[in-house]
Amino acid sequence: MTNAAIDASGLTRRFGSYTAVDHLDLHIPRGCIYGFLGPNGSGKSTSIRLLTGLLTPDEGTVNILGLQLPRQAEELRGRIGYMTQKFSLFGDLTLQENLQFIARIYGLPRKGIKARIADLLERYDLTRQSKQLADTLSGGQKQRLALAAATIHNPELLFLDEPTSAVDPENRRDFWEKLFDLSDAGTTILVSTHYMDEAERCHYLAILETGRKRADDTPQNLMQNMSANVVEISGNSLRRLKQQLLLTPDVISVAQQGIRLRVLVDKGHTDPLSWLRAECPASLNDYQLAVVRPSLEDVFVMSTGAHR
C-alpha cells in the first residue's frame, strides 16, 4: 500500500449523460513510468485531471502518495507536478521570469531559486533562451520549458498530459531521455499518449478506451499475452485479398502496411499459417506468409474496438 504512488478504485466521472471515465482501477507503483495509451476521447485527460484533484470524481476513491483526494488535495499540490496538454505558462514573460514565478508559487527558498533555475535551464538546454519571451520559443523548447516548470520543486509524482503531441520525433526522443533521467532519480511519472513508440518506452501501460481500462501490464507482457497471432502476408493485389480475409471467421483484423498485410488471427489456432491457407476463400498460393512478433499496435487493436 505504502509502495503505491497512485491507488484508485472505481474512479468515475460523468459530464451530463456522457461518462468520460468509467470505473477506473489503478495501482501505480512508485518510481515507474506509467503510460495511458488511448485514442482521443478515451478519457486520458479526464483521468489525469481526476488524479491531480482538478476534477472531483462522481464515484470512487483516489489515494495519491498516501493522501486522500479530494479531501487532501491542497496538501498534495506541493508534491506533484503537472504538465498540461496545452502550453500553459505565460507567453508574455521570459523563460527566466516564468520559472521564477513558478518557483515562488511553490514556495522554494529564496536563496536557492537562482541556482535551481540556472540548473534547470542548463539541463533542458534553454540557457541561451533564458531572456526570450516564452511565446517566441519553438514547440520543442516550449515542451522543455513546461517540463522544467513542472519539476522545479522536485515533485515525487509527475503528470504529463500528451507532452509530445506537438513536437517532432527527434525532440520527442530527447524529451524521453529527460523523463528517464527523472525516473532514475526516483520520480514516478504518469504520461498519456497516443503514440505507440512512446507507449512502448513506459514501464507499465494502461490501454484506455471510452473511459474504461481495457488492459494493463508491462508493454512486453501485453505483447506476449496477446490473444492473437500475427501473420504477415506479402504479394500482389492486397486490397482485394484484404476483403477476402475479412470474411474468414476468427480473423480479427487485417491492416495494410505498405506491401504487406498484417493479419490478427485468434490464438486458438495453433498453426495459423496452414489454418489461414485452408480457411481463406481466396487462394493464398501466390503469397508469402509468416508469423511475426506482435507489436504494441496489435495489442492496441486487440484491446480496443478498433478492429470492429
Add this chain to the structure above:
Amino acid sequence: MKFLLRISAITFKEFRQLSRDRLTFGMVVMIPLIQLLLFGYAINNNIRNINAGLLDQSDSSTSRIIIDTVKATQVVNIIEQYFSIADAEAAITKGNVRAVLVLPRDLPQRVANPADDRALGQWIVDGSDNIVSSALLGLARMPIAPLQQGTGNTVSATFDTVLYFNPERRTPVNIVPGLLAVILTMTMILFTATAIVREKERGNLELLITTPIRSFELMLGKIIPYILIGLVQMFIILTLGHFVFDVPINGQPLQIVSATLLFIAASLTLGLLISTVALTQLQAMQMTVFVLLPSILLSGFLFPYEGMPKPAQMIAEGLPATHFVRMIRGVVLRDASLTDMQGDTLFLVAFTVVGMILATLKFRKSLD
C-alpha cells in the same frame, strides 16, 4: 451566387455561436432594454424632494406659514431641524441635507415692513451639485402668498441665498470628483475582470490551480497592482482638476486617499466577481459596460440623485459608484470625513467584504 452562400454560411455560423454564448446573447438584449428603461426614467432634471433642514430662529406663526408654503412647492423635503448655525453647517458638510432654510428672529417685522426690501430668510445651499443648487436658487423669488397679499408683485427676493463650497457655480467643481468615480469604475472593474479571464482563456489557470497557491492568495495577488494603478489615476485626476480646472481640494489628503481606496477595493471586488462568471474576455467587457453605464448615469455623477424616481434611486443605492460620488464630493469639496459619511463608508466596506467572500467561494480551485 456562390459568394452569397459563403457569406450566409458565415452569418449563420456567427448566429449559431452567439446563441450558444448565452451570456453575450443576453447582454445583446438586456443592455439596451434595461439601460433604456432605467435612464428614460432617471434622466430628469426637474428636481423634487431635495433633503433640506430648517433653522427657525423666529418660531412664530409667520415662520410656520413660510415653512408650509416652501413645503408646498415639493422642491424641498424638510427632514431635520437645527437650533444653531453651526449645527446647520455641519449637517450640510455631512451631506445629510443639501440646503438649510434660516428664518431670522425678526421675521414678523420683516414681513410687516415690505418697504424695507429685506429678504424674509436665507437659504444656505450646498453648491457641489449645480443642478441641485439651481433648483434651490429658483426658490429665492417664490411668492409667499398669504403674507404678501395686496403688495402686488414683489420686486425684491423673498429669500437670500448663500452657496457654500462652489459659490461661482462652476461645472468642473461638480464634475471632477464625480469623474474620479466613473474612471475608477471603468478601469478597476475592466482590468481585474479581463486579467483573470485572460488567464482562463490562455490555459494558465489550469496550471495555477495544480500549484499550492490558494484561491484568496491568487485573488489578492491579482488585485494589488490595480490598487496602485487606481491611486495613480486618482492623483492624476485630482491634480489636473485642481490646477487646470481650479477645483478646490478642501479635504484632508488622508481622507481622500482612504475614500478612494475603499472605492477601489469595492470596484476590484466587482471585477473579480465578473471574472468568476465570464468565460471570455468579451463577456467580461460586456458585463463591465453593464455596470459602467448605470454608474455614469445613476450615481449622481451626471444627474442628481434627487431627480430620480424611487426605483432608480434604489438601484443607484446598490452601486458602489453612487456612494463614492457622494463621499468624494463630500470629502474633496466640503472637507467631510469618512466618519461624517458613515452610511456610504459602511456600504463600500460591506460590499467589498461580501464580494470578496463570494468571489473566493465561486472561484473554486477546480475545473468542475
